[in-house]
Each structure stands twice: as structure tokens, then as C-alpha cells.
Amino acid sequence: MKVIVSDLGSQYAGLIEGKSDRIIEADGKYAQCQGCFGCWTKHPAACFMKDTLQQVCRIIGQADELIVITKNLYGGYSTAVKNVLDRSIGTSTPFSTYRGRQMHHKLRYGKHDLWKVIVYGEITENEKETFRYLAERNALNDGYQRSEVVFLADPEELEAAL
Amino acid sequence: MKTVFINGSPKKRFSASAYFLFLQRLFTGGQTVTEKLRTPADHSRILEQLRGADAVVFCLPLYVDGIPSHVLRFMEEMEAFCRQNGLHLNVYCIANNGFIEGRQNEPLMQIFEHFCARSGLTWSGGVGIGGGVMLNVTRILFVVNIGLLALNTLLSVINTGSFFPQEAWISFAENAALLLYFNLGVLYYMIRMGCHIRKGTFSGKKYTRILIPSFVFIIFADIFFIIISLFEGGLFRGWLAKKPYEKI
Numbered sequence: 034m035k036v037i038v039s040d041l042g043s044q045y046a047g048l049i050e051g052k053s054d055r056i057i058e059a060d061g062k063y064a065q066c067q068g069c070f071g072c073w074t075k076h077p078a079a080c081f082m083k084d085t086l087q088q089v090c091r092i093i094g095q096a097d098e099l100i101v102i103t104k105n106l107y108g109g110y111s112t113a114v115k116n117v118l119d120r121s122i123g124t125s126t127p128f129s130t131y132r133g134r135q136m137h138h139k140l141r142y143g144k145h146d147l148w149k150v151i152v153y154g155e156i157t158e159n160e161k162e163t164f165r166y167l168a169e170r171n172a173l174n175d176g177y178q179r180s181e182v183v184f185l186a187d188p189e190e191l192e193a194a195l
Numbered sequence: 196m197k198t199v200f201i202n203g204s205p206k207k208r209f210s211a212s213a214y215f216l217f218l219q220r221l222f223t224g225g226q227t228v229t230e231k232l233r234t235p236a237d238h239s240r241i242l243e244q245l246r247g248a249d250a251v252v253f254c255l256p257l258y259v260d261g262i263p264s265h266v267l268r269f270m271e272e273m274e275a276f277c278r279q280n281g282l283h284l285n286v287y288c289i290a291n292n293g294f295i296e297g298r299q300n301e302p303l304m305q306i307f308e309h310f311c312a313r314s315g316l317t318w319s320g321g322v323g324i325g326g327g328v329m330l331n332v333t334r335i336l337f338v339v340n341i342g343l344l345a346l347n348t349l350l351s352v353i354n355t356g357s358f359f360p361q362e363a364w365i366s367f368a369e370n371a372a373l374l375l376y377f378n379l380g381v382l383y384y385m386i387r388m389g390c391h392i393r394k395g396t397f398s399g400k401k402y403t404r405i406l407i408p409s410f411v412f413i414i415f416a417d418i419f420f421i422i423i424s425l426f427e428g429g430l431f432r433g434w435l436a437k438k439p440y441e442k443i
Contacts, residue, residue, distance in 0.1 A: 067206070074427045
């Protein structure tokens, strides 16, 4: 299953449509994570907040390929995209294990294939380095076999990157 | 010298960030202000505190290898505010994560560095702490130990008239020493960073953790979540199951 998380507005919808099994629109119209761990300890893989992200971890968790389309913000994900990712920690369980010689959580949905990040917006070389590192860390943390980061000068170039 | 401490945990109370903020305040001195950052309603109040400040210390949890989204939202606003008002604060950061390796906070630190570069602020370093949740539990255990000591002392006064029940005090001292030991790495780097905040100098990026072996920590972390899940009911609702998406 291929899942896209995108903060591009509706004007770019045509470039993304039909390129994946599911699209999660990071439009900011949802609540922030409250850090309660309820998606681990109370109602597994679901959030207590009843908005569009209530079951987002059940979608992202089943992705073999996750494509995150985001505007650059200080070498990391945009606020709207990060909000989606923060609400998706239920893709793992609260139990711990070792991956890459470091402690991580056990995966609820097993291993995945590709964590791909497509970054648009003005970005410095140092921020690019951080983004590559961040994607590697995310892939390891969430059990993806590999990560890839693509930088676009213009969102119009998106079609070729997907 | 004025230092603004920002607690970036979304939790209302008992957050690990609040614990580390409390410790760092102890070792900083000068005029200090503490602000909670939970929602956009907090932004303008905190930004006003930055006027006339020399340093700002962000205390926050690591979320998905980065900065929690509600803190990012504030940072975007802070960037514009600092540029408009010509503020050139020193920015320090105390990040904590649930895993034992403090170094897992490295991407978060780098993002703070880039934020400072874009905002005209001075990145002054930080401390990345592993086992933040467990360290937070140690402070609760310390308070419980004080309560037990007080109770034992009261019983001793009633039963024997002695204000110094020796066994209870020895037990308290042993437990307090153990809890202190777990926190030694954190205390050392916070005292060190407090000196840098006072001097307005670069403290570097330092990583530390709760001082117990990793394999022991993992066992305790699992037990911790089993207990919480038992009380909250998650254990009985398919705790580890591959939950399917359900249309509501």
C-alpha cells in the first residue's frame, strides 16, 4: 500500500491524485498531539480526539511506501505535516526493542519498505543535510528498510518525483 | 540578566519537561520567567516576555525525531517577532525522549540551530536527555520517599517518642542516593549549562541519560507501560493487534 501525506494545497491536488492508495491531507484542520500515550495504553492505534486524524496511525501503519510531501521548515517537516506524524505514533506499540543498535518501539504493523520525503520551498545546504538525517532517523524509528529525500525547487516538479 | 524558560510539553501537569525545567532554573540564577506553551493562545504572552530577555531556554519532548508540532507553530511566529523587534537572544534547548539514548535528540537540536540562523538569534547549545519519562518518575518516587519518612517519623513519635527512627532514615538515605545517582548525568550537564546561560556563552550540544544499563531500562519501560495500560484498559482492547481502519 502506498500512502501520501501532503501539505500542498488543493491547487496541486491534480499532481497527486491517482499516485497512491491513500492521501492524507495535512491541511492543519486537526488538533495537536496531547502526549497522553492513549493510542498505546487506552485505545490502541486510535486517538481520543475525534477529528480527521483519529485513526491516522491505522492508515500510515499499513503503508509499504510512505511519501511525505512537505514544505521545508528549519530542515524539518512543516507544522501541518509534523502534526500528522505526531498523531501517528500508534503505528508502533509501547513495547521496546533494539533497531540499529538503539532502543525503539516494536512495530504494530511489521516492517515497511520506503520512507520518502519530497521537500519544496527555499532551503539551505545545512538544512538539506538535517533533512536527510531526519528521514534516516524516521525510517529507522518506524521500521522502514530505506529512506529517500528529494528536494524540489518548485512544487510543479512534483509529478516527476512521485 | 533575564532568562525565559519555555515548557513545550503539551501535557497539563507532571511532564518530564517541567521537571528538567525546574532543575535548570535552580542552576541558572538571575531573573527567570517560566511559561507554558501548549496552545496558540499562549503565543502572544510568551513573545511579550522575550522583550528585554537575554536568553530563552526551550524544554521540550522529542516527538517523532523532531520538535512537537505545536512548538514549531510557535517558533514560526517567534521568528517573525524577533526579526520585527530586532531581538538577538541566546537560545538554549533541553530535549528529552523516552528512549534511553540522549543522542536520539540530535535531529531536534539541528532544527533548533537552523531556526536560530533564520531568526537572527544565537544558537547556544543544549542538553539531550535519554530516559526522560523514567527520570520524571524518579522525582515522584523521591516525593513518595519523603512521605514515607514523614509517616514513619510520626509513628515513631507516637510509639516511642523518638523523632529520629534510625531504620526509616537509613532507608530514606539509601533510596534518595539511588535516585540521585540515576539523575547524576542530567544534573552535571544542567549545572554546566546554567554557567553558560549566566555568562551568555555557547554550551555545545551534550547528550546524557538515566544512569542505568540499557537492557535494564527496557525491562522497566515495558513494565511501566503494562501497568499504565492495565489501569487504562488498553490491555483488554487488542493492545498489540494490527488494528484495521474503521470508517466512522
